Amino acid sequence: xxxxxxxxxxxxxxxxxxxxxxxxxxxxxxxxxxxxxxxxxxxxxxxxxxxxxxxxxxxxxxxxxxxxxxxxxxxxxxxxxxxxxxxxxxxxxxxxxxxxxxxxxxxxxxxxxxxxxxxxxxxxxxxxxxxxxxxxxxxxxxxxxxxxxxxxxxxxxxxxxxxxxxxxxxxxxxxxxxxxxxxxxxxxxxxxxxxxxxxxxxxxxxxxxxxxxxxxxxxxxxxxxxxxxxxxxxxxxxxxxxx
Numbered sequence: 001x002x003x004x005x006x007x008x009x010x011x012x013x014x015x016x017x018x019x020x021x022x023x024x025x026x027x028x029x030x031x032x033x034x035x036x037x038x039x040x041x042x043x044x045x046x047x048x049x050x051x052x053x054x055x056x057x058x059x060x061x062x063x064x065x066x067x068x069x070x071x072x073x074x075x076x077x078x079x080x081x082x083x084x085x086x087x088x089x090x091x092x093x094x095x096x097x098x099x100x101x102x103x104x105x106x107x108x109x110x111x112x113x114x115x116x117x118x119x120x121x122x123x124x125x126x127x128x129x130x131x132x133x134x135x136x137x138x139x140x141x142x143x144x145x146x147x148x149x150x151x152x153x154x155x156x157x158x159x160x161x162x163x164x165x166x167x168x169x170x171x172x173x174x175x176x177x178x179x180x181x182x183x184x185x186x187x188x189x190x191x192x193x194x195x196x197x198x199x200x201x202x203x204x205x206x207x208x209x210x211x212x213x214x215x216x217x218x219x220x221x222x223x224x225x226x227x228x229x230x231x232x233x234x235x236x237x238x239x240x241x242x243x
Contacts, residue, residue: 001053001081004223005030005071007061007120008090010040012189013139016212017087018043020220022050027085027223029054030074032061032120034090061090061116062108071123082131083124085223088117089139091157093191098152106153113157117164125177134177135223138165139215140234142185146242158183162234169232178231180222184215185238205240 004021008014009031021027029047031054033040040056047054057074059066075081091113094105121136128134143151144158162181169179186192186200187210201207218237221227236243 001028001078002085003028003030003055003081003083004085004087005032005057005083005120005124006087006089007032007116009033009087010036010043012191013184013187013212013215014087014089015039015043015046016216017089017219018047018054019050020213020216021085021087021223022047022052022054024220025224026050026052028052028081030057030083031055032057032059032090034058034060061120062111064115064119067119067123071120075127082127084128084131084133085135085137086121086124086128087137087139087219087223088120088161090116091139091141091154093151093154095150095154097150101153109153110157110160113154114160114164117161121168125172128177129172129175132176134175135227136168136177136179137219137222138162138179138181139219140165140181140183142183142236142238142242145183145234145236165234166232173231178222178227180227180230180232181234182215182218182222183234183236183238184210185236185241186210187212187215203241204238208239210237210239 004027010033044054059070141158143155147155165181
């Protein structure tokens with residue numbers, strides 16, 4: 001039984017990815033969330049409408065111990081199953097000018113995205129390497145590519161994930177495990193709810209924000225056999241805002 005583990009999978013882009021992997025690839029889903037149990041349970045019901053299994057894993061991706069314990073317990077309870085797709089989607093923003101960014105705001109954003117990538121990928125990568133198959137897909141950001149004022153912490157976290165994606169892809173390519181990153185621009189989600197869409201879309205050639213499902217379409221492609229010769233890439237999905 002093959003599974004896709006999606007961190008931060010209960011809402012927004014993560015939820016869209018879970019649903020798309022279930023629908024298009026027939027993946028069983030391991031849905032990770034940290035705090036919103038109701039949203040996770042509702043998403044699980046939607047996923048299972050596609051005739052696949054969805055297991056919920058509650059852990060904070062920035063806490064190495066809780067990640068290891070949750071993943072190892074799940075593997076022990078499901079000896080016939082294997083995780084062959086990992087989508088590192090969990091991330092948070094705490095925006096503000098760098099001069100006013102306190103240590104907690106810096107650390108929490110870095111830890112969720114970058115340390116979360118380390119913790120969760122470490123927990124599943126050995127099995128992928130043994131199986132000589134795997135897909136690691138990191139959800140990064142336009143901010144990590146070009147920088148964004150008011151998001152020095154977020155830009156730093158996602159920029160580091162981009163570099164890690166490229167390096168890890170070179171390390172493990174011989175084992176037929178691919179590592180790629182998806183860099184969304186302005187996408188309709190909780191993170192962009194307070195943004196001035198009418199003003200920002202003036203700078204986007206397609207003149208709109210993207211939809212979470214559009215990001216999920218790209219992730220589904222990278223998780224599929226169709227992407228078998230693509231690794232170490234960062235693919236923009238931003239309506240032409242930046243390339």
